[in-house]
Amino acid sequence: MLDSPRMSATAVRAPAATAQATAAPYLLAAALFFTYASWSVHRHLRLETSGYDLGIFEQAVRGYAHFGVPEATIKAPGFNLLGDHFHPILAVLAPLYRLFPSPITLLCAQAALIAASSIPITRLAIRIAGRGAAVSAGLAYGMSWGLQSAVDFDFHEVAFGVPLLAFGLTALVERRFVAAVAWTLPLIAVKEDLPATVAVIGLLVALRGRRSLGAATILIALCSGLVIVGAILPALNFAHVYPYAESAALDGQDPLHRLLLPAAKLRTLLWLVAPTLFFALRSPLLLAAVPTLAWRFWSTNPLYWGTGFQYSAVLMPIVFVAFLDALNTTGTGRRARAAVHATCVIAVAATMLTPLPLRGLLSPDVWATSAETRQVRLALARIPDNAQVAADNRLAPQLTSRRTVYFFPVYPRADVRPEWVAVTDPPDTTMATPVTMAAALDRLPGYGYQVALRTSGVIIFHRPG
Secondary structure, three states: OOOOHHHHHHHHOOOOHHHHHOOHHHHHHHHHHHHHHHHHHHHHHOOOOOHHHHHHHHHHHHHHHOOOOOEOOOOOOOOEHHHOOOOHHHHHHHHHHHHOOOHHHHHHHHHHHHHHOHHHHHHHHHHHHOHHHHHHHHHHHHOOHHHHHHHOOOOOOHHHHHHHHHHHHHHHHOOOHHHHHHHHHHHHHOOOOHHHHHHHHHHHHHHOOOHHHHHHHHHHHHHHHHHHHHHHHHHHOOOOOOOOOHHHOOOOOOHHHHHHOOHHHHHHHHHHHHHHOOHHHHOHHHHHHHHHHHHHHHOOOHHHOOOOOOOOOOHHHHHHHHHHHHHHOOOOOHHHHHHHHHHHHHHHHHHHHOOOHHHHHHOHHHHOOOHHHHHHHHHHOOOOOOOEEEEOOOOHHHOOOOOEEEEOOOOOEOOEOOOEEEEEOOOOOOOOOHHHHHHHHHHOHHHOOEEEEEEOOEEEEEOOO
16 A cells, blocks of 8 residues: 555654654664774774775775875776766765875764664654654664674765665655655765666655656656766776676576575565564565665676675665554554564564674674784884885775775786785785785785785785885
């Protein structure tokens, strides 16, 4: 049912004064920010972040901060990151990064963006079920597996999409249609797949009575998506193609089979709706998740199919707002409060019982820095500022704020030979096989590199002259 009379009456009713005045949504968001930032910053200080992707995004934001293009030399010399994915919204971080030039700036910005997304969801829950149940809902959302996975994996542009979707979809539930569109249109600048999500939201706006506004939103979203994928990305890409088109090409499989199998895709679907006890399935707002799920499941890249990394972050606000929207159709009061409490207590309990990343904050070891980590940091400090350095995946984000970093083992090579090379010891193999790393190390003497420093955890090479 797209729009029941009960839902309309509930949605258009002005928020209660207590809902406007309460500090609960903001206190919860502050607590979530502290939790997210603590985890991601400590990961970085423990050398657990990576060149792919924190180092790459820092290089892009650094380029914007110095009024240049978002060049990511970790990918390749002169590589414009806008030719890989379309995320000009990253330029918003440039002033902050100019003041605080560090990868930690990006990690804290991501923590703030994701934490802020809990504010509209908690406020909506207050209006539907009261403050106590709303805090349970906000906590269940903030601790959801999709957000935890994003916080646990470096920084990504989708951090901007999470609050935009949360504010936009809650406005849609409250029938503030212009606000809903205003919040969701900037998703076009977050990533090239999100115009399709904006189009679905435009459809939902149209189905709820604002046909002209919804149709205009759909038109803007579809046209911008076609221009981005068909013209802008190929124009900025080295090979003048959309680099991810190949993984979406037809391969002769049955389309339904390709979308739903292997079983990892079905498990992801189950993980999405199970935390709401399947209430989210009752809301048409869940349709906003279809474009993201469709491109992920259609792709031939198995990394997109599961629950890891950042790929499900934008789905979390959709699922939880759909959950609240479904409860909204039953009306406010004791029944809604009971449903929210029961569902969210179960969701939070499940979060605490499963091996999700933020459970690590409860371990005393997470707050300790090993002697090896300290030695690695001291060794990296020997590399001068503004130097060119080839570094492996683990060390790259420790260097990108003040040096030009290339990716080892791809570099050095005959045409690109940075002054310095930094490699973990034993070599990091998250992005290259042990054989590839060993071969690259064996080539270094032939390129004129000598060991400048060897300590526990790292070897630094230098090319004299």
